[in-house]
Amino acid sequence: MRCMMCERFSFSHICSACQESLLAPTLHKRKIMGSIPVYSFFPYNDIEPLLLTKHTDIGYYIYTILAKRSLGIFAREWQYESSVASIGIDDHATSGYSHTAVLNRALKSSNIIPHFGKLRATQHYKYAGKSVEERLMNPRKFVYKPFEEKEVILVDDIVTTGTTLSEAAEILSAQGKKVIFCLTLSDAENK
Numbered sequence: 001m002r003c004m005m006c007e008r009f010s011f012s013h014i015c016s017a018c019q020e021s022l023l024a025p026t027l028h029k030r031k032i033m034g035s036i037p038v039y040s041f042f043p044y045n046d047i048e049p050l051l052l053t054k055h056t057d058i059g060y061y062i063y064t065i066l067a068k069r070s071l072g073i074f075a076r077e078w079q080y081e082s083s084v085a086s087i088g089i090d091d092h093a094t095s096g097y098s099h100t101a102v103l104n105r106a107l108k109s110s111n112i113i114p115h116f117g118k119l120r121a122t123q124h125y126k127y128a129g130k131s132v133e134e135r136l137m138n139p140r141k142f143v144y145k146p147f148e149e150k151e152v153i154l155v156d157d158i159v160t161t162g163t164t165l166s167e168a169a170e171i172l173s174a175q176g177k178k179v180i181f182c183l184t185l186s187d188a189e190n191k
Helices: 016-022 044-055 059-077 099-105 132-137 163-174
Strands: 028-032 036-043 084-088 112-115 119-121 142-144 151-159 178-187
Touching: 028 163, 028 178, 036 044, 036 059, 036 163, 044 059, 044 151, 044 178, 059 099, 059 178, 084 099, 099 112, 099 151, 119 163, 142 163, 151 163, 163 178
Parallel strands: 036 178, 084 112, 084 151, 151 178
Antiparallel strands: 028 036, 119 142
C-alpha cells in the first residue's frame, strides 16, 4: 500500500518516516470546569484529515497509529502513586470499531487500567460545527456502569468546547469518582 501522507510504498497506512516527522506529539493544556486539566497531543490543523477518518474503513488503523504515537508514549512515561482507571467517552462501536476505545486501549500500563463500556451516551446528537449553546441544549446523557478505581482519566479524540468532557466528569463525580485529567488527541483551540 501507499503511505497516506507521502505516497511512498509502506506496510502501514502512514509510513514510519512520516510518523516520525509529521506525527511528533507536542503537549497542549487547557482546563474544563475551572480545574480539570485537558491535555492534547497534536494541533488540530496538523491532523484534521486523519481525525476525519474515524467513521471510515481505514479509521481504525489511523487511530491506532495516532494512539500509539501519543497516548501510548504518555502511558509508558507517566508515573502515579496508585492505579487509575481510564474511560473512553462513549466507546460504543460504530463503523465497526470505537475510536475512543482504540485511544483508551493505548493507555494500558502498570498504573493505568483501561475500562470499556463504563460511560455510554444515550443521546447521539452530532456536535460537529454546533455552538456551545446548542451543545448545552443537547447533552449526551451518559449512563454510568460501576468500576473499582476512584481516580479516572477521561479519553476522547477532540476537545472543542469541553461540554462532553465536562458532562462526563460531572457524572463520574456524582458517582464518587475523581477525574484527575483528560487526554485528547487534539484540541480544536490549538490550531
